[in-house]
Amino acid sequence: MASSSSLALLLLLSSLAVFCTLSEAESSPPIVKGLSWSFYESSCPKLELIVGNYLKNAFQKDIGLAAGLLRVHFHDCFVQGCDASVLLDGSASGPGEQQAPPNLTLRPAAFKAINELRALIDKQCGRVVSCADVAALAARDSVHLSGGPNYPVPLGRRDGLNFATQQATLASLPAPFSNVTVLLSALAKLKLDSTDLVALSGGHTIGIGHCTSFDNRLFPTQDPIMDKTFANSLRRTCPAKNTVNTTVLDIRSPNTFDNKYYVDLMNRQGLFTSDQDLYTDSRTRSIVTSFAVNQALFFEKFASAMIKMGQLSVLTGTQGEIRANCSARNAGSRSGVLESLVDGEGEMAVF
Numbered sequence: 247m248a249s250s251s252s253l254a255l256l257l258l259l260s261s262l263a264v265f266c267t268l269s270e271a272e273s274s275p276p277i278v279k280g281l282s283w284s285f286y287e288s289s290c291p292k293l294e295l296i297v298g299n300y301l302k303n304a305f306q307k308d309i310g311l312a313a314g315l316l317r318v319h320f321h322d323c324f325v326q327g328c329d330a331s332v333l334l335d336g337s338a339s340g341p342g343e344q345q346a347p348p349n350l351t352l353r354p355a356a357f358k359a360i361n362e363l364r365a366l367i368d369k370q371c372g373r374v375v376s377c378a379d380v381a382a383l384a385a386r387d388s389v390h391l392s393g394g395p396n397y398p399v400p401l402g403r404r405d406g407l408n409f410a411t412q413q414a415t416l417a418s419l420p421a422p423f424s425n426v427t428v429l430l431s432a433l434a435k436l437k438l439d440s441t442d443l444v445a446l447s448g449g450h451t452i453g454i455g456h457c458t459s460f461d462n463r464l465f466p467t468q469d470p471i472m473d474k475t476f477a478n479s480l481r482r483t484c485p486a487k488n489t490v491n492t493t494v495l496d497i498r499s500p501n502t503f504d505n506k507y508y509v510d511l512m513n514r515q516g517l518f519t520s521d522q523d524l525y526t527d528s529r530t531r532s533i534v535t536s537f538a539v540n541q542a543l544f545f546e547k548f549a550s551a552m553i554k555m556g557q558l559s560v561l562t563g564t565q566g567e568i569r570a571n572c573s574a575r576n577a578g579s580r581s582g583v584l585e586s587l588v589d590g591e592g593e594m595a596v597f
């Protein structure tokens with residue numbers, strides 16, 4: 247009797263567990279046509295395991311790689327969609343996305359890791375997984391393995407055939423000197439709202455920035471909003487305009503994905519104008535405060551915003567290709583195909 251009722255309980259619990267997983271996916275943002283939560287379930291069932299195991303090991307040697315991979319996925323998605331165009335090595339075909347100024351500091355180690363993952367995945371599954379999907383999964387694991395939320399990644403992206411020009415790259419990525427007005431309107435074009443803006447900016451809870459990204463706040467005059475002690479410490483790192491040096495984005499916990507970035511902002515210790523203005527501007531201030539006092543809320547909103555960002559103008563179905571080498575288009579793929587893809591506008595939904 248006891249055992250049959252505990253069996254019934256077990257069955258009930260396991261069906262509840264299934265229900266919970268489903269409803270979790272259901273409460274996530276909608277997914278675009280052509281992507282799916284289980285895209286490689288039969289073609290590459292070990293995909294997420296391969297990526298996770300590789301990165302766990304890699305982060306033990308260099309935790310900075312996590313920040314590098316997260317930023318690569320952000321740049322990929324904001325510039326002409328999450329199509330792995332940022333991974334293309336422009337040097338062979340003239341300057342592309344990697345050669346535009348904002349790249350400045352995309353870490354070579356991140357590109358290398360994506361290519362190594364690509365090789366490992368190929369060995370197990372053949373060439374079925376796109377570089378754009380590898381970048382999206384690597385970004386998720388970078389967040390999760392450095393202490394942040396785990397979230398499901400809809401898969402099925404295809405790799406683009408064309409570079410983004412330097413101009414397109416510059417136009418698509420907001421500058422660190424931007425205020426909230428500029429940031430909100432840039433994100434609105436991508437159907438991302440103020441909560442998405444504040445949550446995604448929380449990516450700056452890990453990683454580093456160069457003096458040139460924030461020395462506008464020190465020279466010629468000091469931004470009066472910046473905490474004085476923090477400013478003095480930044481002046482030691484960047485004693486003059488255009489010093490070549492770096493500092494951490496989140497002074498409280500630079501390598502841990504947590505909500506301390508928002509605590510920094512409340513203490514006027516945000517590094518970029520684009521960070522600090524989120525707390526100065528009345529449209530976003532209360533969102534900053536709500537994340538600073540509630541990490542679970544931040545994690546939930548961050549995951550939701552990443553799922554949205556990860557679907558910006560994706561290529562799906564038979565569009566684009568699956569690259570053999572994430573740094574280069576497949577031999578024989580024609581750049582002229584770009585025009586016909588762009589013409590098929592309806593398929594390149596913003597998301």
Ligand code: HEM
Nearest residue numbers: 313314317320351420421422446449453454455456459520
């Ligand atoms: C909202 C507009 C954003 C602006 C203006 C911005 C700007 C920047 C700048 C200027 C840097 C430092 C570059 C350097 O000086 O080396 C940086 C680094 C970084 N950004 Fe952003 N970013 C934005 C949004 C995002 C988003 C949405 C994410 C990811 C969710 C992200 C993740 C990162 C990470 C992880 C780093 C550190 C990279 C490293 O250590 O290699 N950023 N960002």
Ligand SMILES: *[C@@H]1O[C@H](CO)[C@@H](O)[C@H](O)[C@H]1NC(C)=O
Nearest residue numbers: 344345346347348349350351
């Ligand atoms: C990034 O852009 C800068 C300036 O445009 C360029 O000098 C540099 O070589 C580029 N870096 C990479 C990795 O392509």
Ligand SMILES: *[C@@H]1O[C@H](CO)[C@@H](O)[C@H](O)[C@H]1NC(C)=O
Nearest residue numbers: 423424425426427428429527
């Ligand atoms: C935000 O920046 C833009 C562009 O630099 C500027 O025109 C605008 O006046 C600024 N808005 C505020 C509220 O500071």
Ligand SMILES: *[C@@H]1O[C@H](CO)[C@@H](O)[C@H](O)[C@H]1NC(C)=O
Nearest residue numbers: 482483484485489490491492
């Ligand atoms: C770079 O920053 C470090 C740490 O703040 C500082 O000790 C060093 O002097 C700086 N380098 C230059 C060239 O200013």
Ligand SMILES: *[C@@H]1O[C@H](CO)[C@@H](O)[C@H](O)[C@H]1NC(C)=O
Nearest residue numbers: 334335338571572573574575
């Ligand atoms: C991948 O492509 C890049 C850029 O063309 C090239 O430098 C690199 O050698 C290629 N890697 C492999 C393994 O073929």
